[in-house]
Amino acid sequence: MPMAMTLFQHVRQRHNADLGALITAIADGAAAIEAKIRTAGLADDILGAAGSENIQGEEQQKLDVFANLTLIDVMKALPSVAAVVSEEDDEPLIFPDRPNAKFIAIFDPLDGSSNIDVNVNVGTIVSIQAVEPGSDVRAAILQPGTAQVAALYVNYGPSTILVYTAGKGVHAFTLSDGEFLLSTGDMLMPEHGTYYSMNEGNIGESLPVYAKAIGRFRDGTLMGRKYSSRYVGSFIADFHRTLLKGGVFLYPPTKKAPNGKLRLLYEANPLSFIAEQAGGAASNGRYRILEITPTEPHMRTPLIIGSQSEVSAIGGMITITPRE
Ligand SMILES: O=P(O)(O)OC[C@H]1O[C@](O)(COP(=O)(O)O)[C@@H](O)[C@@H]1O
Ligand SMILES: [Mg+2]
Numbered sequence: 001m002p003m004a005m006t007l008f009q010h011v012r013q014r015h016n017a018d019l020g021a022l023i024t025a026i027a028d029g030a031a032a033i034e035a036k037i038r039t040a041g042l043a044d045d046i047l048g049a050a051g052s053e054n055i056q057g058e059e060q061q062k063l064d065v066f067a068n069l070t071l072i073d074v075m076k077a078l079p080s081v082a083a084v085v086s087e088e089d090d091e092p093l094i095f096p097d098r099p100n101a102k103f104i105a106i107f108d109p110l111d112g113s114s115n116i117d118v119n120v121n122v123g124t125i126v127s128i129q130a131v132e133p134g135s136d137v138r139a140a141i142l143q144p145g146t147a148q149v150a151a152l153y154v155n156y157g158p159s160t161i162l163v164y165t166a167g168k169g170v171h172a173f174t175l176s177d178g179e180f181l182l183s184t185g186d187m188l189m190p191e192h193g194t195y196y197s198m199n200e201g202n203i204g205e206s207l208p209v210y211a212k213a214i215g216r217f218r219d220g221t222l223m224g225r226k227y228s229s230r231y232v233g234s235f236i237a238d239f240h241r242t243l244l245k246g247g248v249f250l251y252p253p254t255k256k257a258p259n260g261k262l263r264l265l266y267e268a269n270p271l272s273f274i275a276e277q278a279g280g281a282a283s284n285g286r287y288r289i290l291e292i293t294p295t296e297p298h299m300r301t302p303l304i305i306g307s308q309s310e311v312s313a314i315g316g317m318i319t320i321t322p323r324e
């Protein structure tokens with residue numbers, strides 16, 4: 001059997017060597033994170049809380065800290081990277097004296113922290129934005145998601161899969177003996193699915209229109225067929241299923257998180273770029289996610305993401321809410 005294409009070969013052939021080197025470096029970091037996760041139960045430096053909080057007031061897990069430091073290390077070694085922005089760090093880390101640097105990497109090092117200790121899928125999400133050499137790097141961080149040149153995520157599951165887009169389709173690579181090998185090229189999200197995905201514990205805490213949408217998914221009146229529910233609680237796992245099977249994932253505003261829970265720059269934007277490249281859609285209920293101008297690096301957003309038909313059906317319901 002011929003050897004499948006490596007991630008570096010793939011990015012380099014379709015894009016350029018600098019982007020290939022950056023994505024490969026991130027993949028190397030992900031392989032190191034995966035190796036840690038694989039032996040989590042055997043060591044005492046992996047599971048559990050780190051004893052610190054991040055900027056969002058969330059308790060950091062040991063694996064959050066490890067993944068963050070691992071990714072920062074691999075990115076800081078690349079002269080093409082002007083800055084990194086992480087969920088786990090209050091401030092962007094801007095690398096001085098890099099006049100020719102052209103990328104800003106914005107990431108959620110470990111997504112799904114609440115699932116680490118119970119051996120359920122977690123992930124890594126990275127958004128790569130362009131920055132004009134010599135321009136104001138700090139200002140360039142706050143660009144809408146349309147400024148992304150690439151986006152990727154890694155799903156640490158029964159197998160470890162990296163999915164990326166750099167604007168020419170969506171491609172998946174499976175980790176095998178330390179190397180990410182092409183497993184599915186040019187992925188397309190099904191036009192519709194059979195699952196909705198939402199934390200239904202929040203249903204009474206959110207706008208009534210979301211409860212109504214879920215009710216109509218269930219009874220079949222929204223899409224003309226009845227939907228079932230799937231919710232892992234790791235965005236990466238819920239999104240990966242939605243990419244493969246279609247349907248919709250939603251995290252609406254709640255009383256506790258009035259602007260939504262998920263973060264625009266390193267959760268919603270990169271996965272919206274991937275969703276759109278795969279033929280899907282992503283909205284905050286009113287606007288396309290990729291056109292929202294961020295006001296700060298850790299900004300949150302409501303999110304509806306998945307197959308176009310389900311996303312626009314919910315979006316259509318939300319738009320009419322004020323007139324109800
Ligand atoms: O527990 P909830 O409120 O359903 O939230 C689940 C969401 O929170 C997250 O865990 C947030 O991500 P982090 O673990 O990176 O903070 C998402 O992965 C997931 O979709
Ligand atoms: Mg996350």
Ligand SMILES: [Mg+2]
Pocket residue numbers: 064087108109110111112113
């Ligand atoms: Mg995280």
